[in-house]
Amino acid sequence: MSNLERDRLLSDLEFERLKNRSKEPHTRATNDGRVRRKLSAWLKNIDDVFFIIQKLPENQLKDVFSEGDIDKLYSIIGDTMKIKNYYPPALEQWRDELEKKETEIFKLRHGAFLTQDFHGSISYSKPLIELIQQGKTWTEKELLRELHIDPKDGDAMRITAKQLEELAKFGLVRKEPEGWKWVERDIMHKHA
Numbered sequence: 779m780s781n782l783e784r785d786r787l788l789s790d791l792e793f794e795r796l797k798n799r800s801k802e803p804h805t806r807a808t809n810d811g812r813v814r815r816k817l818s819a820w821l822k823n824i825d826d827v828f829f830i831i832q833k834l835p836e837n838q839l840k841d842v843f844s845e846g847d848i849d850k851l852y853s854i855i856g857d858t859m860k861i862k863n864y865y866p867p868a869l870e871q872w873r874d875e876l877e878k879k880e881t882e883i884f885k886l887r888h889g890a891f892l893t894q895d896f897h898g899s900i901s902y903s904k905p906l907i908e909l910i911q912q913g914k915t916w917t918e919k920e921l922l923r924e925l926h927i928d929p930k931d932g933d934a935m936r937i938t939a940k941q942l943e944e945l946a947k948f949g950l951v952r953k954e955p956e957g958w959k960w961v962e963r964d965i966m967h968k969h970a
Contacts, residue, residue: 891940917957
């Protein structure tokens with residue numbers, strides 16, 4: 779095994795299984811568990827990384843980090859704050875900017891739902907669908923909040939409501955008194 783392979787956090791198999799998530803629940807759960815443990819172990823060393831950066835002279839660190847590494851670290855920070863919905867007080871503005879950015883992207887991608895009599899193909903929000911598939915009952919505001927989209931933005935609310943109404947026409951979701959819920963369908967028995 780080369781030094782390069784030993785230095786990698788994920789094996790080739792773990793990487794491939796994470797990239798192309800298995801439909802087989804046991805394989806997916808096993809790989810997810812391994813990957814989470816490796817991520818947790820990496821994070822346990824973050825204090826050492828912090829200490830090294832604080833103590834080594836800058837001229838020795840300059841060649842260790844590439845600009846690409848800094849971009850990835852910045853992205854990791856943004857993604858983890860979004861996952862935990864935690865923004866240190868000094869970074870509250872970051873959350874607001876992220877929400878504005880996510881709101882604008884959402885409206886640009888799915889704005890066709892605001893158009894009357896739209897002809898052609900239309901793109902549903904995959905993250906919206908994945909959220910509602912989790913089995914919980916959601917209001918439009920809760921869905922938008924979870925997607926880090928401003929729930930007070932009227933267009934974003936209308937786009938979300940229209941997508942849910944269209945999904946309901948296909949029998950994929952249903953409106954309940956508390957909100958929208960994914961409809962579990964037994965396709966195998968209906969066609970048998």
